[in-house]
Amino acid sequence: MRVALFTTCLVDALFPDAGRATVEVLERLGQPVEFPLEQTCCGQMHANSGYFDVDLVRRYVEVFSGYDAVVVPSGSCAASIRHQHPMIARAAGEHWLAKRAEAIAAKTFELSQFLIDVVGTDDVGAHFPHRVTYHPTCHSMRMLDVGDRPLRLLRNVRGIDLVELPRWDECCGFGGTFSIKNPDVSAAMLADKMEAVIGTGAEVLCAGDRSCLMHIGGGLDRIRAGVRTLHLAEILASTETGYHQGQLPTVTTETAETAETAETAR
Amino acid sequence: MSAGETIWVDNPPFPANARRAVNDAQLRRNIRNATSTIRQRRATMVEELPDWQQLRTAGAAIKDEVLARLDRYLEQFEQAATQRGAHVHWARDADEANSIVGSLVAATGEREVLKVKSMVTQEIGLVGALAKRGISAYETDLAELIVQLGRDRPSHIVVPAIHKNRSEIRKIFLNEMGDAPADLSDDPHALAEAARQHLRRKFFQAKVAISGANFAIAQTGSLLVAESEGNGRMCLTLPETLISVVGIEKLLPTFRDLEVFLQLLPRSSTGERMNPYNSVWTGVTPGDGPQQVHIVLLDNGRTKVLRDHIGRQALRCIRCAACLNVCPVYERTGGHAYGATYPGPIGAVLTPQLVGVEHAATLPFASSLCGYCYEVCPVKIDIPTVLVKLRHDVVKAERASPESVLLTATGAVMKGRRRWTLALRLAPLMRLFRHGGPPPISRWTAVRDLPEPPRQSFRDWWVTRSATSKQADQR
Ligand code: SF4
DSSP states (O other): OOEEEOOOHHHHHTOHHHHHHHHHHHHHTTOOOBOOTTOOOOOHHHHHTTOOOHHHHHHHHHHHTTSSEEEESOHHHHHIIIIIHHHHHHHTTOHHHHHHHHHHHHTEEEHHHIIIIIIOOSOOOOBOOSEEEEOOOHIIIIISOOTTHHHHHHHTSBTOEEEOOTTTTSOOSOTTTHHHHSHHHHHHHHHHHHHHHHHTTOSEEEESOHHHHHHHHHHHHHTTOOOEEEEHHHHHHOOSSSTTTTOOOSSSSOOHHHHHHHHHHO | OOOTTSBSSSSOOHHHHHHHHHTOHHHHHHHHHHHHHHHHHHHHHHHTOTTHHHHHHHHHHHHHHHHHTHHHHHHHHHHHHHHTTOEEEEESSHHHHHHHHHHHHHHHTOSEEEEOOOHHHHHHTHHHHHHHTTOEEEEOSHHHHHHHHTTOOOOSSSOTTTTOOHHHHHHHHHHHSSSOOTTOOSOHHHHHHHHHHHHHHHHHHOSEEEEOOSEEETTTTEEEEEESSSHHHHHHHSSSEEEEEEEGGGEESOGGGHHHHHHHHHHHHTSOSSOSEEEEEESOBTTBSOSEEEEEEEOTTHHHHHTOTTGGGGGGOOOOOHHHHHOHHHHHHOSGGGOBSSOHHHHHHHHHHHHOGGGSTTGGGSOOOOOHHHHHOTTOOOHHHHHHHHHHHHHHHSOOOHHHHHHHHHHHHTTOHHHHHHHHTTGGGGGGGTTOOSTTHHHHHTTOOOOOOOSSOHHHHHHHHHHHHHHHHHO
């Protein structure tokens, strides 16, 4: 089975660790992935802001049509590919493209769906001895219907102390450009989400979407809450000997300095 | 032509209204308390029914059938209602509806009329229009009464005074009701009793009542009003003349279809198994109830909505307000921020379609697209998808803006691998603005840091890794 990784533009540009961790987990399970370099963005941010970019839909269809499956470490991008791509193609009058988009959407899986439904396991052999709380993210939960798949994966992580997030079904207030267009409502929603996260005493807030985590994590960093945000893949990648070896990374992404220190230490 | 009070000002500025609302601690508390109670009640009631999803599917299908053959059902309704002694009138817009109702009241010679709670009469601004003709219309629903006495606006579809708590209500009654007991407490029972005494006098005097309808049955020409207090039933039975304003989308094909909707509506709206009062009437029954029965069928933009194959699902709405009660935006802003008769998620999709997106351009953006509204909607209106579609309409109608330039530019960069790879090398620049930057970045950094940019992009890591593993293979 030829499987492609669609990292999403956000992970490619700003959160490569989530992409690297996805590769790590899948390779460990004996499922290598390819990363077609022509990929860029699914166009979700544009579509949700009202700009229907049919060229980005076409690009996605063309780049990934040769694969048996596409795995995406993002619930909202996977949902956009499944539900919005055909609509955008149709709005542009491109009915043939809409058909192809539907076919590829059916082979596109969010990470937890791919692991459980395609690879067929909910235990990836991870080790992560930390207190973690999980935010399900609206699009994973309601548009994509991933259900309890991420939680099943997390419950099987060795050493994890998984605590339930109060009011977990409530939106964090990110909403893409909503956070810019309605900054006050977004901030009010963020405040409540942060309060819930901090109340759990968790060291780590985990989610299947780096975008929501960028928003909640940005808020937590601003108030120096001392809570780290990690993508689901990063927890699943961690083992006693591999990836972060169960350690908490000290910063959200590896920076120039930390990387250099690590190298000199070696 | 006028759409009446569908919107309260041209282009209500949601973000600015919302800013005021989120900082109003009393409002935030009132709405949060009320919505979380109703939300919980609804969830319990829905869990009880094993066939809830099938009921939703049936509800959506019945409404879609009506919308697909609306012309036929409307004529069938008119014929059936007329046969049973009702007078059916047709109104293209708010002005027409108001003038029909105004003339009907004037013909009775009455100067005072009673009102049953109804959204559609709010939409057309009927009370104000009647006042201009010297006719006083008194709201009889407790919450509507509070709003009317307080010279306020409704902020919720089912609970119009949801933004007020009981001590605020007590104050309104004491100051405005005229006949409130001087020692009125803020105990809910005492407040309800004061309203009951106040209204009772009116019920026995009034000769004319005005209502809306929750459902109109094409097969029989019947109308139905569902309510909790019984005040509606007083208005529907005691007066001599009854005038009902009904949106043309309220139709159901047959009486039997109520089987579905009388399960969906109460559980979704008030979290009850059944509405305490369901009043159904069919034309005139000699010697029983109003002997003059008028029905005003209202378009006011609805046929325009019908033309849009994605947007038209908004016409399935049965005004249960479940979408408002779960909406995280509504919970923090309340209803007035929407500047329109229909607030919350359904308002954000219905209002711009009724008045034209150019007159309500901020409303489709008043959502984080979390999808909770769609999950609870008893007639399965995919509100997030309609919102996105309306955003598209707004953007198409607008001229170039800083946002359109930015999004078009990023889109262009994303259409070429080389361009995209080069653009990723600029990520470290973000470090300059991590804790604050010029607008629009400042709207993000006001309450959040930007992430520390990575040392290399994912694709750079991938390319290096592939090259190293290839070298290792060759060795
Ligand atoms: S859109 Fe759906 S949930 Fe909202 S008021 Fe209408 S019927 Fe109820």
